């Protein structure tokens with residue numbers, strides 16, 4: 430057993446090993462997915478991030494040491510194989526590797542806490558308890574490859590639009606939108622909280638003259654819900670832009686989502702196939718449903734909803750049934766939106782707020798924001814919030830705050846749409862919920 434790499438380096442990921450390199454000597458590195466010892470010949474399926482390849486060791490062609498090493502392998506051990514690529518119509522990718530030398534870099538203990546070959550299916554809790562092993566499963570890691578592509582696409586889009594990346598503090602002194610839903614922490618001799626949203630800080634960047642900003646960062650919500658779409662720690666994609674209103678913000682959001690859908694289809698074909706998922710690209714802008722009409726639709730489906738109420742879960746489901754895919758929900762009552770949302774001028778009971786929905790799932794909330802100090806202070810008071818706690822935020826509105834608008838997208842929820850998974854926990858490496866704080 431030779432556990433150091435020394436001068437060995439991987440030359441190929443397994444998906445790059447194909448008949449065009451027949452005869453070449455290559456080095457692959459990965460995990461033992463399966464071993465079959467037929468006496469005169471040993472087959473080892475080696476798996477890496479990109480796929481699997483068969484290593485074939487006929488006892489007549491390979492050394493005794495190699496046969497011994499292979500016979501000593503346990504499933505999920507880490508090995509490196511140096512050998513020649515050979516055509517084989519019986520092997521999975523049409524090629525196999527005949528080993529010339531191998532290194533057993535680390536033996537995996539047995540039994541495994543879960544089976545990454547999925548011959549035995551595990552419940553989500555068992556899987557999350559051994560997440561590192563679970564993530565070796567192709568359809569699980571596919572979710573994160575799609576997420577990686579999603580963030581790359583989002584950053585590329587923001588960059589092209591001249592939207593600056595910022596980082597705001599997650600250790601905060603007071604609430605963003607009210608006293609509930611916050612995780613208190615001990616900050617030396619004071620109490621502080623984990624940030625529930627970058628909202629107040631990204632708005633202050635408008636007063637700073639940054640014009641267009643985005644942040645991809647953690648948000649923390651101390652809500653006790655146990656649903657398939659809420660976590661206590663999520664990653665939000667936030668955007669805020671000056672000299673723009675809700676319609677402009679919706680256009681930016683629409684373009685970003687459409688671009689993510691297209692790039693997922695282009696760059697993640699294999700992953701979508703593994704997940705058995707197809708993504709439709711919407712033609713033209715997302716449709717818009719006004720809150721008033723949403724209330725009618727929900728009631729018409731037999732779910733009671735009064736004008737002025739937020740959508741209940743049953744309401745979201747009823748509305749979602751009436752829609753194909755993405756749609757904007759607009760003209761929300763001002764009373765059920767946060768204090769910083771701009772009321773309409775001619776009918777202040779309606780706001781310039783919108784949600785982006787995918788069927789029955791809320792993906793984003795956004796709005797034109799209030800930029801006038803007096804109105805903002807009034808709205809804080811009207812919502813029963815402690816104005817003093819917002820003093821630093823309010824200050825930014827007294828010395829030249831431009832009109833602005835923005836939104837926040839739950840990246841994990843967007844990833845649910847892309848991958849088709851029904852439980853948000855699937856889309857997060859180490860999810861945090863009411864019951865789970867480890868691993």
Ligand code: ATP
Pocket residue numbers: 650652658659660661662663665791792793794837838839840841842
């Ligand atoms: P919901 O009504 O679904 O609980 P919300 O209206 O409370 O969401 P916002 O404060 O509008 O959420 O946050 C903006 C976006 O962040 C949401 O549209 C959603 O995509 C995402 N988000 C909010 N809370 C969570 C959470 N607990 N877990 C995962 N994503 C979340």
Ligand code: MG
Pocket residue numbers: 784791793794
């Ligand atoms: Mg919302």
